[in-house]
Amino acid sequence: DYDDITQEFMLTAIGDYRACLCAESPMPDHAMENALLDASWAQACKVTGVNLARSPQLAKLVTSHGSQVHGQLKMKLCPLVEAMFWFYSSQSKSMIKKNRALAEGLKEGTNFTFKEDMQRGFLKVPLIQKIINTMWFANKHDDGVIFHNHFKPFPYPALALVLTAIECCIDKWMTGMWTDIPFTIQEYHAAYESHLKCLQAFEDATKTYNVLPSICSKLYKVGQ
8 A cells, every 4th residue: 555645656657667667669679678667767757757766666666667557458469360350269160270271371571551452452451551540549548549649650569569469369360260379579579670670671671661660650549
């Protein structure tokens, strides 16, 4: 139990940490986690006017929200992936085979990031906007609204996190039957880095036309 001043400070620090995490480094190593914590703690001091001593217990209370962000994103996303890609829970061999083929097809060449077959409409699949709206812009208390300075335009690291989470939800169907797979840094850091590099390569390849910045501006605008 903490007093009102400490509670207000911690809510501010946690909110800022969640926003910074998503915008800058959603799957941080220990050094980056500490850097994000330092920045959010300083911001909370500035906003509340309180210079609260940072105990290990309070620090852990803030950083534990990193894994909570991953868990919340997966929880909100899995039903959307199931519905929008037409996965079905079934014991029938034909449906299990169909689910497995669907999962393999979506994963091949990251087809799940494209709106149409033949790899057209990169990042235009409706699922991406849907989960961004649900996760960060569902109401006025969500991080994308309160901490809009971190999300305008929608940041590349957060977009890479979304793509990684979609991949995790598809992985759950790789056997043809739904199997729970934890969405953790240990399991998915390499996939996250791969998606981030892909976004950066896409930006470089289309720089003349300002394609990716335009997509991210629209993702924020529609979400808002």
